Amino acid sequence: MSSIKRKNFKLGLDLFIKIIDIRFENMRSGYDLPLEKSPDTKFLLILVTLMVFLAVLSLSGSLALHDMSERWSSGLENKVTIEIPIETKDGHLLSQDTVKRETERLQIKLENHPFVKSAEILEDKDMGKLLDPWIGQDLLFSEVPLPGLIALEIKENAPTTLDDFRIDLAEMSSYANLEDHQEWLSELIRFAGILQSLSLIISVIIIGTTITAIIAAVRARMAIHKKEIELLHLIGAPDIYIAKQFRRHMSIIAFKGAILGTFLGLVSVFILMIFSQLIDSPLIPSLEISFISFLMILAFPLFFPAITSVTAYQTVLRSLKDML
Amino acid sequence: MIKFENVSFNYENGPDILKNINFTLAPGSYHFLSGPSGSGKTSLMSLLYLGHRPTSGRITMLSQDTKHMTREDFFSLRQKIGVVFQNYRLLNHLTAFDNVALPLRIQNKPEREIKSNVSELLDWVGLGDAQNSLPPTLSGGQQQRIAIARAVITRPKLLLADEPTGNLDSEMGYRLMRLFEQLNKMGTTTVIATHNQDIMERYKHSKLLLDNGSIYSNSKKDLLIKTIRDVY
Numbered sequence: 043m044s045s046i047k048r049k050n051f052k053l054g055l056d057l058f059i060k061i062i063d064i065r066f067e068n069m070r071s072g073y074d075l076p077l078e079k080s081p082d083t084k085f086l087l088i089l090v091t092l093m094v095f096l097a098v099l100s101l102s103g104s105l106a107l108h109d110m111s112e113r114w115s116s117g118l119e120n121k122v123t124i125e126i127p128i129e130t131k132d133g134h135l136l137s138q139d140t141v142k143r144e145t146e147r148l149q150i151k152l153e154n155h156p157f158v159k160s161a162e163i164l165e166d167k168d169m170g171k172l173l174d175p176w177i178g179q180d181l182l183f184s185e186v187p188l189p190g191l192i193a194l195e196i197k198e199n200a201p202t203t204l205d206d207f208r209i210d211l212a213e214m215s216s217y218a219n220l221e222d223h224q225e226w227l228s229e230l231i232r233f234a235g236i237l238q239s240l241s242l243i244i245s246v247i248i249i250g251t252t253i254t255a256i257i258a259a260v261r262a263r264m265a266i267h268k269k270e271i272e273l274l275h276l277i278g279a280p281d282i283y284i285a286k287q288f289r290r291h292m293s294i295i296a297f298k299g300a301i302l303g304t305f306l307g308l309v310s311v312f313i314l315m316i317f318s319q320l321i322d323s324p325l326i327p328s329l330e331i332s333f334i335s336f337l338m339i340l341a342f343p344l345f346f347p348a349i350t351s352v353t354a355y356q357t358v359l360r361s362l363k364d365m366l
Numbered sequence: 367m368i369k370f371e372n373v374s375f376n377y378e379n380g381p382d383i384l385k386n387i388n389f390t391l392a393p394g395s396y397h398f399l400s401g402p403s404g405s406g407k408t409s410l411m412s413l414l415y416l417g418h419r420p421t422s423g424r425i426t427m428l429s430q431d432t433k434h435m436t437r438e439d440f441f442s443l444r445q446k447i448g449v450v451f452q453n454y455r456l457l458n459h460l461t462a463f464d465n466v467a468l469p470l471r472i473q474n475k476p477e478r479e480i481k482s483n484v485s486e487l488l489d490w491v492g493l494g495d496a497q498n499s500l501p502p503t504l505s506g507g508q509q510q511r512i513a514i515a516r517a518v519i520t521r522p523k524l525l526l527a528d529e530p531t532g533n534l535d536s537e538m539g540y541r542l543m544r545l546f547e548q549l550n551k552m553g554t555t556t557v558i559a560t561h562n563q564d565i566m567e568r569y570k571h572s573k574l575l576l577d578n579g580s581i582y583s584n585s586k587k588d589l590l591i592k593t594i595r596d597v598y
């Protein structure tokens with residue numbers, strides 16, 4: 043990266059921090075300890091920014107996965123596929139003609155079945171799209187024998203169960219297989235679940251790191267300002283009076299970091315979303331985030347100052363008890 | 367009422383600074399505390415503002431036995447005590463105004479009241495123009511006046527002043543002594559540690575003398591030689 047670009051970025055960052063600073067300028071009177079002058083304030087700000095950035099990414103990923111598996115399961119809930127395979131159960135190959143005739147015959151029967159809302163034969167070109175990534179457009183159709191596929195939509199209040207329907211299907215056609223996607227789907231959902239737990243673990247680590255850093259920073263500030271704190275005590279300041287000052291100071295740093303981190307995180311997520319939509323492949327699911335998930339991400343700037351606030355307050359109270 | 371009963375005190379593993387002393391200070395009384403350098407005046411003060419605990423003995427402050435006080439009790443008691451520390455102990459990053467305002471802010475007084483009271487007092491001690499100055503940019507005498515203003519701003523029940531006129535010329539010194547007199551007339555129990563014979567001569571208040579770990583008083587006309595036992 044050129045130094046000019048880096049300079050611009052730094053300028054932008056400083057400007058951003060300034061704008062937030064102005065908002066707090068009016069509230070600042072009333073610090074009795076020179077907390078703003080602590081040397082590690084900038085370091086802490088960057089740390090919180092990074093942590094929030096990571097948290098936004100991890101949360102977005104987790105929420106996107108959640109939304110995606112919801113879409114998968116609801117999209118396939120009432121859908122099954124019937125296959126007329128090119129090979130019978132005892133190993134005979136069927137001709138393409140037989141497969142096609144059997145498929146069409148079965149489709150008509152299925153349409154009149156009380157269990158079925160709609161039955162649609164998947165045309166060659168539909169299948170082509172599905173198989174394209176594996177086989178490639180050129181090789182298709184003439185050479186490769188394809189099974190017959192019927193996409194079924196089941197009536198919502200069907201009078202019979204899927205198991206009853208299986209028996210009926212066996213009577214209608216001795217070749218047909220029923221594929222209810224459950225196995226395939228549950229595996230995908232399980233995989234999504236693993237990824238989600240992973241992002242949960244990452245979130246826990248992020249929060250743990252933030253809390254640890256806040257505790258360390260508070261302790262360092264208390265050590266630096268031991269004399270001033272002692273004086274405040276001597277003129278009658280109770281522990282909570284002192285703790286509140288630390289709380290405010292640390293929360294403001296965390297708030298700035300959280301806003302910055304959320305902003306950077308959301309920008310990255312949007313870029314990822316746009317990229318994922320540009321790649322038009324059925325294998326790579328497009329990244330989408332629901333409105334509610336988006337709101338959850340926006341709540342982050344409030345969540346981090348909140349844990350910071352509680353952590354700082356409790357740390358001061360505990361350390362003061364040890365001090366005197 | 368303030369009462370010391372058989373109080374001894376020493377710093378960690380050091381020699382006894384105060385040896386088994388007894389005295390009582392009546393509410394609203396006024397005392398000069400003197401004694402040679404190193405005799406323990408500042409140490410006695412720190413027992414009075416609960417900065418240190420006695421090694422042994424019992425201290426009763428404003429009618430509360432300090433032995434059974436909680437942490438919170440300590441802070442609320444200290445809010446009733448104004449202290450002028452010998453080394454001032456100002457907060458160097460706060461302006462003169464904010465230093466003096468500190469005890470009021472700790473006591474949650476409304477900012478408007480703070481503004482007018484602090485400005486008025488700073489004017490009175492001759493620091494009207496230095497309100498926004500930081501202590502390190504001020505002279506020793508100016509810093510001392512900030513320390514005094516901070517101690518009296520809350521109209522404490524007990525005022526402890528450790529050499530409060532040490533860095534002041536006599537005119538300003540007497541001006542501040544008048545401030546202490548006025549406060550005392552309004553009911554503040556006052557203890558002023560000083561070497562200044564002129565001041566002790568001019569104001570006819572009780573004199574306490576610390577020497578060699580014991581305390582003596584001029585009350586009961588027993589000039590500076592008798593250990594006080596329930597004098598009042």
Ligand SMILES: Nc1ncnc2c1ncn2[C@@H]1O[C@H](COP(=O)(O)OP(=O)(O)OP(=O)(O)O)[C@@H](O)[C@H]1O
Nearest residue numbers: 377380383401402403404405406407408409410452
């Ligand atoms: N923090 C401390 N730790 C250990 N010893 C101390 C401490 N402060 C004071 N001393 C010792 O206690 C003794 C009494 O000190 P103190 O400051 O109370 O005397 P003083 O009467 O106030 O003296 P001065 O008139 O010089 O202010 C001295 O011998 C001093 O060395």
Ligand SMILES: [Mg+2]
Nearest residue numbers: 407408452528
């Ligand atoms: Mg002294």
